[in-house]
Amino acid sequence: MKPLVHALVFLIVLSTVNAIGISPPRIIAEGMNRGTQIEKLVFLSGVNSRDEVTIAVEGEVASWVSVDRELRFTVPDATPEIPLVFRIAVPQDKPNGKYTGTARLTSASRTPLTGQQTSVSVVAGVTLSFDVEVTGEQVKAYKITSVTLPPTSEQAPITLIITIDNTGNVAVKPSLVKLMIADKFKQSLLSSANLTATNAVAGHTKGNITLVVPQHLKPEEYWARVEVYDGTTVKFSQESVLEITTTQPAQTTPQQPVQILLKQVVVPPTVRTNDVIKLSASLENPARPVSAKFLAEIYKGERLVKVVESPVEQINTGHANLTAYFTPTEDGAYTVKAYVLYESVKTPLKESSFVVGGIKKTPPVEKKSWWSKLLILLVLITAGYVAFHWWRKTHRRRIW
Amino acid sequence: MKENIKSILMHAVLVLAVAGVVVVLPRLADAANSSTSASVTNAAPVASSPVLNGGSDITLTSNTTKSILTTITITDNNGCEDISSVAGKLFRTTVTDGAGAADNNRTHYTSTCVANNDCTAGGSDLTKTFNCTFVMTWYADATDAGSANASTNWTFTATPSDASVSGTNASAVQEVNTLTSMSLETTSIAYGTLALGGDTGATNQNITIANHGNENLDVSLTGYGSSSGDNKSMSCTIGKVEINKLQYNSSSFTYGTSGVGLSNVTTELDLDVAQGSDSTVRPSKPVYFGFGLPSTGVGGSCTGTVVITAVSDPNTD
Numbered sequence: 001m002k003p004l005v006h007a008l009v010f011l012i013v014l015s016t017v018n019a020i021g022i023s024p025p026r027i028i029a030e031g032m033n034r035g036t037q038i039e040k041l042v043f044l045s046g047v048n049s050r051d052e053v054t055i056a057v058e059g060e061v062a063s064w065v066s067v068d069r070e071l072r073f074t075v076p077d078a079t080p081e082i083p084l085v086f087r088i089a090v091p092q093d094k095p096n097g098k099y100t101g102t103a104r105l106t107s108a109s110r111t112p113l114t115g116q117q118t119s120v121s122v123v124a125g126v127t128l129s130f131d132v133e134v135t136g137e138q139v140k141a142y143k144i145t146s147v148t149l150p151p152t153s154e155q156a157p158i159t160l161i162i163t164i165d166n167t168g169n170v171a172v173k174p175s176l177v178k179l180m181i182a183d184k185f186k187q188s189l190l191s192s193a194n195l196t197a198t199n200a201v202a203g204h205t206k207g208n209i210t211l212v213v214p215q216h217l218k219p220e221e222y223w224a225r226v227e228v229y230d231g232t233t234v235k236f237s238q239e240s241v242l243e244i245t246t247t248q249p250a251q252t253t254p255q256q257p258v259q260i261l262l263k264q265v266v267v268p269p270t271v272r273t274n275d276v277i278k279l280s281a282s283l284e285n286p287a288r289p290v291s292a293k294f295l296a297e298i299y300k301g302e303r304l305v306k307v308v309e310s311p312v313e314q315i316n317t318g319h320a321n322l323t324a325y326f327t328p329t330e331d332g333a334y335t336v337k338a339y340v341l342y343e344s345v346k347t348p349l350k351e352s353s354f355v356v357g358g359i360k361k362t363p364p365v366e367k368k369s370w371w372s373k374l375l376i377l378l379v380l381i382t383a384g385y386v387a388f389h390w391w392r393k394t395h396r397r398r399i400w
Numbered sequence: 401m402k403e404n405i406k407s408i409l410m411h412a413v414l415v416l417a418v419a420g421v422v423v424v425l426p427r428l429a430d431a432a433n434s435s436t437s438a439s440v441t442n443a444a445p446v447a448s449s450p451v452l453n454g455g456s457d458i459t460l461t462s463n464t465t466k467s468i469l470t471t472i473t474i475t476d477n478n479g480c481e482d483i484s485s486v487a488g489k490l491f492r493t494t495v496t497d498g499a500g501a502a503d504n505n506r507t508h509y510t511s512t513c514v515a516n517n518d519c520t521a522g523g524s525d526l527t528k529t530f531n532c533t534f535v536m537t538w539y540a541d542a543t544d545a546g547s548a549n550a551s552t553n554w555t556f557t558a559t560p561s562d563a564s565v566s567g568t569n570a571s572a573v574q575e576v577n578t579l580t581s582m583s584l585e586t587t588s589i590a591y592g593t594l595a596l597g598g599d600t601g602a603t604n605q606n607i608t609i610a611n612h613g614n615e616n617l618d619v620s621l622t623g624y625g626s627s628s629g630d631n632k633s634m635s636c637t638i639g640k641v642e643i644n645k646l647q648y649n650s651s652s653f654t655y656g657t658s659g660v661g662l663s664n665v666t667t668e669l670d671l672d673v674a675q676g677s678d679s680t681v682r683p684s685k686p687v688y689f690g691f692g693l694p695s696t697g698v699g700g701s702c703t704g705t706v707v708i709t710a711v712s713d714p715n716t717d
Contacts, residue, residue, distance in 0.1 A: 021462030021581025025712050026546045046462030046581050124584050125709035146455045184526055240449040241473055241527050291454030291469050343456040
């Protein structure tokens with residue numbers, strides 16, 4: 001009789017679903033020159049809180065790929081999306097050709113199976129594929145994703161911001177930009193200008209071309225037509241409202257590159273457990289309005305405890321604040337690493353810290369104020385006096 | 401007596417004089433004025449400067465909805481207070497009937513846009529901005545490179561109206577990125593007791609793969625006994641089990657016949673789990689497993705790991 005083996009009794013005894021998702025699942029980098037790099041933002045979602053995520057890169061481009069996070073990390077509580085920035089840096093010595101690779105991201109429960117002598121874990125994963133074309137040629141390919149004219153005040157110049165998504169490997173800029181301004185009823189052309197850009201957007205990046213035009217219009221609403229040329233071809237045209245105001249709008253130097261600046265993250269330095277902590281991000285937007293959200297990774301020591309985030313909000317030109325909240329449940333020293341996400345861009349991290357100490361004290365019993373005590377005393381005295389006199393009256397002997 | 405009569409008469413004259421002034425004077429004024437009237441032609445509102453998702457491609461979230469923000473500027477030459485409403489549509493650009501198609505979580509969404517508080521009544525301010533929010537489901541069609549709809553994109557269009565007419569719309573386009581996502585929905589599975597040299601025969605255990613993304617899915621499988629790449633399926637109290645002793649397939653099988661042996665190398669299984677179309681149903685398919693033990697060399701309790709990876713299958717091939 002052959003011995004029996006208690007083998008493979010269970011496949012995944014878990015009380016929660018094991019799930020994982022990635023978007024987008026492909027990074028396609030065409031026309032990459034040797035020595036250049038490209039960055040792409042992808043989002044991991046659907047993973048369970050406290051699961052362990054592992055990132056493993058394989059294939060021809062494995063040594064070219066890096067990610068802005070540890071290759072093994074624990075998912076914090078209540079984190080619907082985890083942003084990951086993958087960078088592909090093409091070595092200087094690679095021949096022309098197409099190269100591929102994959103990053104396998106897996107999610108596994110950290111809770112060990114208990115009570116089972118034999119078991120098999122089932123790990124869920126997703127794949128991020130890399131398709132990289134290395135070339136020695138110059139590739140010019142771009143699209144204009146938006147043209148913005150923020151409001152400006154009388155006597156201040158008009159700022160025209162052209163956002164370009166450069167998918168080629170050479171820096172690009174429009175050959176000519178025409179700006180025509182009509183009255184708000186489009187009945188008369190008031191001014192026109194032919195503009196030439198001085199800066200360009202680098203290859204494999206998304207950036208802005210900023211043009212400044214002097215103007216002497218009165219405070220009013222106007223119609224502005226913008227035509228962006230590539231050679232002699234109109235690559236983009238748009239009509240939009242241009243507002244000239246009487247007061248100086250909140251706007252920084254128009255020559256600065258347009259990007260959201262996370263200036264600081266403010267947190268209370270000391271708090272108690274179970275306090276709701278407000279994390280405030282102070283932002284500066286030097287140009288056109290964008291939709292953005294603020295995220296903060298909260299660490300206790302080396303352990304990532306939670307990622308909290310603000311709602312997505314429209315950030316107009318100038319200063320803005322975004323807010324997220326966190327409730328610590330343990331004492332200790334915490335570090336906050338915060339950033340802002342907007343238009344597939346992740347700002348550099350800003351760090352802050354706070355200390356959680358002591359159980360939240362119950363508030364002292366409120367003492368009654370002295371005047372309320374005095375009032376009660378007076379009422380009692382008055383009531384006593386009235387009662388005494390009533391008793392005397394009712395118990396006085398009749399003399400007739 | 402005469403004094404009384406005189407007094408009465410004086411009062412009467414005074415009253416009559418006052419009444420006369422009250423009645424006659426307006427008639428004299430009317431004689432100097434003439435009434436005029438005119439009506440203003442209604443101007444239809446015009447939309448401009450549409451912005452979809454802040455100018456970025458749309459990335460959806462696994463197995464849940466996501467709010468997509470859009471903005472639009474409306475101009476009405478009768479004054480911004482004449483703008484009454486804006487209807488927003490977000491749809492896959494090539495869907496039949498375009499903006500006029502019926503709502504469908506895979507291809508078409510409608511939103512009632514909300515006005516911002518930036519209209520100054522009085523007639524000189526002609527513009528008002530609106531925000532439109534679309535709640536997209538996780539299985540809305542992808543249109544990015546490599547997806548089944550890579551030749552198209554998604555369009556946001558906003559059509560303004562005043563009390564009389566609908567005006568001129570404006571549109572913006574973006575891509576919706578592919579979301580590759582799955583869940584492994586399992587229960588506890590017991591193979592029972594296996595003898596050395598025995599196997600599960602025609603009895604399979606299965607793991608159900610549910611699609612939580614916006615494209616069709618295949619899966620790939622690999623595994624290990626105690627560490628990745630060890631070429632084992634199980635590590636036991638005594639000995640180890642070779643990796644190919646664990647078999648699987650997309651349909652039920654008898655061990656040793658049509659099952660595919662697990663491998664160190666991640667191997668794709670053509671499962672074709674469909675993209676969702678109903679928020680209450682997650683399309684799913686099972687993967688069937690069987691197992692066999694060697695005739696010698698193992699004993700006691702055994703543990704191992706199977707790694708199941710979702711693979712993008714946009715063209716269901």
